Amino acid sequence: MKKRYILNYDDNQHGAIVARDGAETMVQVDGGDLTQVNFRPVLNGKAISIRFGGRLHLIHLSNADGNGSVKATISGRPVSLTVMDELRAQALESLGDVTESGTIAADIPGLVVQIKVTVGQVVHKGEPVIVVEAMKMQNELAASTSGTVIEIPVTEGDSVNPGDPLVIIEPEPGV
Amino acid sequence: MATSKTNRKFDKVLVANRGEIAVRIIQGLKEMGLGTVAVYSEADRTALHVLMADEAVFIGESPATESYLVADRILAAAAETAAGAIHPGYGFLAENGPFSRQVEEAGLIFIGPTAESMEVMGDKLASRRKMRSSGIPVVPGTDEAVTDPEVAVGIAEKIGYPVLLKASAGGGGKGMRIVRESGEMASALRQTMGEARSAFGNDAIFVEKYIEDPKHIEVQVLGDGLGNVIHVFERECSVQRRHQKVIEESPSPSLTPELRMRICEAAVQTAEAIDYRGAGTVEFILAPDGEFYFLEMNTRLQVEHPVTEMVTGTDLVHAMVKIALGEGICYRQEDLRQQGWALEFRLYAEDPGKNFAPSIGRIESMTVPQGPGVRLDTGVYEGYDVPIHYDPMLAKLIVWGEDRQQAIARSRRVLREFTLHGPGHNLPFHLWALEQPSFLDGSYTTHFVENEFDPADWLPKLDDGQAEALVAATALFEALRRSGVKAGTEGRDCSPRNWRLNALRSMTGNK
Numbered sequence: 245m246k247k248r249y250i251l252n253y254d255d256n257q258h259g260a261i262v263a264r265d266g267a268e269t270m271v272q273v274d275g276g277d278l279t280q281v282n283f284r285p286v287l288n289g290k291a292i293s294i295r296f297g298g299r300l301h302l303i304h305l306s307n308a309d310g311n312g313s314v315k316a317t318i319s320g321r322p323v324s325l326t327v328m329d330e331l332r333a334q335a336l337e338s339l340g341d342v343t344e345s346g347t348i349a350a351d352i353p354g355l356v357v358q359i360k361v362t363v364g365q366v367v368h369k370g371e372p373v374i375v376v377e378a379m380k381m382q383n384e385l386a387a388s389t390s391g392t393v394i395e396i397p398v399t400e401g402d403s404v405n406p407g408d409p410l411v412i413i414e415p416e417p418g419v
Numbered sequence: 420m421a422t423s424k425t426n427r428k429f430d431k432v433l434v435a436n437r438g439e440i441a442v443r444i445i446q447g448l449k450e451m452g453l454g455t456v457a458v459y460s461e462a463d464r465t466a467l468h469v470l471m472a473d474e475a476v477f478i479g480e481s482p483a484t485e486s487y488l489v490a491d492r493i494l495a496a497a498a499e500t501a502a503g504a505i506h507p508g509y510g511f512l513a514e515n516g517p518f519s520r521q522v523e524e525a526g527l528i529f530i531g532p533t534a535e536s537m538e539v540m541g542d543k544l545a546s547r548r549k550m551r552s553s554g555i556p557v558v559p560g561t562d563e564a565v566t567d568p569e570v571a572v573g574i575a576e577k578i579g580y581p582v583l584l585k586a587s588a589g590g591g592g593k594g595m596r597i598v599r600e601s602g603e604m605a606s607a608l609r610q611t612m613g614e615a616r617s618a619f620g621n622d623a624i625f626v627e628k629y630i631e632d633p634k635h636i637e638v639q640v641l642g643d644g645l646g647n648v649i650h651v652f653e654r655e656c657s658v659q660r661r662h663q664k665v666i667e668e669s670p671s672p673s674l675t676p677e678l679r680m681r682i683c684e685a686a687v688q689t690a691e692a693i694d695y696r697g698a699g700t701v702e703f704i705l706a707p708d709g710e711f712y713f714l715e716m717n718t719r720l721q722v723e724h725p726v727t728e729m730v731t732g733t734d735l736v737h738a739m740v741k742i743a744l745g746e747g748i749c750y751r752q753e754d755l756r757q758q759g760w761a762l763e764f765r766l767y768a769e770d771p772g773k774n775f776a777p778s779i780g781r782i783e784s785m786t787v788p789q790g791p792g793v794r795l796d797t798g799v800y801e802g803y804d805v806p807i808h809y810d811p812m813l814a815k816l817i818v819w820g821e822d823r824q825q826a827i828a829r830s831r832r833v834l835r836e837f838t839l840h841g842p843g844h845n846l847p848f849h850l851w852a853l854e855q856p857s858f859l860d861g862s863y864t865t866h867f868v869e870n871e872f873d874p875a876d877w878l879p880k881l882d883d884g885q886a887e888a889l890v891a892a893t894a895l896f897e898a899l900r901r902s903g904v905k906a907g908t909e910g911r912d913c914s915p916r917n918w919r920l921n922a923l924r925s926m927t928g929n930k
Contacts, residue, residue: 260894271891297883308840317840
């Protein structure tokens, strides 16, 4: 059984092949040799101990969303990765470039303290549009694209959760 | 002010705080055989301090203004549980004079200073005048409001440029402006007054000498409230972001033995001037020329108190409780000495690469390093949801070594072993700091982060072997997880336990 994966982190893309044959596990990274690896899940399943390239590494891994987002820590260095199997990666690629989304969404739960724009207003990319307060800190969220504000689904004083749309902008690249 | 030794007994203490400091205080109280009462808000029902206390009382909704800051709720909780004393921790009501008065009026003991001490030290100008009259060095300048540029130029020429124009009602870095020569004075004064008027409704401006490249040195003191004060040496806290400390150490790498003696003596004098009771911290600015100036006194237990405990072998929570019990100061000055070196790293749920913006979420996994010289004061645990309502500090990692070099080497080891998945955090920031030449040679100032930190290039680098191993491990992790799901588990259950079982099954034979 052979699986191909595309992994992305820090603007780097890597390919990996995982092959299993009975008790043996083989891995190939970025077109290198397909080599047998010794590894084992440790620390109650929170980490993998892996011997690779002649060295032993302890890598903490957790699946952030159950859907290909993986958080890893190696030697104190946290890394966020996305993992896709090759088929999915190809499918996404064939969709072509996606237009930049005009929806500004909450990234952490908080309280909407100030809305700086109104529906119909023309905004420029980077312009502050809304202020959300969390943990005694006011976070100014900026327009992700230039365009016209078409909807503001929240009002000042609302509690919001990650992913909640706050300001929706119809992108107009020429603005 | 002198309290008799007979009526200050208690056997149960309410801790009017949350997070790691509430946990730390509860631990200290338990060690002394005292009963412990926690208070909690809606968001803190399953917080660690609540789980650890003997009793816990619900005091209100999640915002601190409806719970931890409501004096009446805290007093009602104390009455309900028959607690005899209240420890305020830091923040919230810790330096609130009226609250401590209310506590004492309710017949309870406030484990901290008197309201009078808090009020003198809480007012920047009053404390400045008090210190000046007590012979403590304060930053040269004037205590009188200035509106006339010519008067301001006169003062600036006397104390020497650069000077700082400061709104008397200001705070948090607002309403301040540096003036480097007389030509800039008129417009700078006009602008600062305008800013002060609109921000604080008060345009009183003071002129102070601007200390370039300052270091933040503070001295721990203990007083019995009867005029006896000792110091427990200094801490240096110059690594700051947004005027908030991130790394602290003791001893300070910036003091000679002679300077250390003088600054500690000044701190003792400061506390003596107000017959200070309990644990307090006197903060100083240290200028590059070795002159130091009184900044302010914090009339509470400080966040960074553990570095002092690690190098002096003291327990400041025990000491505070004993003072509150009327037993006086449990250490003698001549017995105290600094042994070795301690560093404290504040663990914040924040993203250093995004201007240190706070982050929240569930602590998915946490591996806490151990070994010699390691202490973790924490308010969180695996599975805990970090709430949005409070300060994003999760824990403090304190590392001790025989000397500064060993403490730094050990800190690197410990920070590399420490793993936290869930909210973004600043553990790698600390690893970054420990590689900076100005930190390593001790010359860093309070401008360290703004001068040295590049948000685009600060994460520790992975070498090629690590990067390859990471890709291989992640691919394996994903392959195992997916095969686990396919193996007939319901829905998208991919909990680590499940994953592990599948992994172990499929990996039999691996060493």
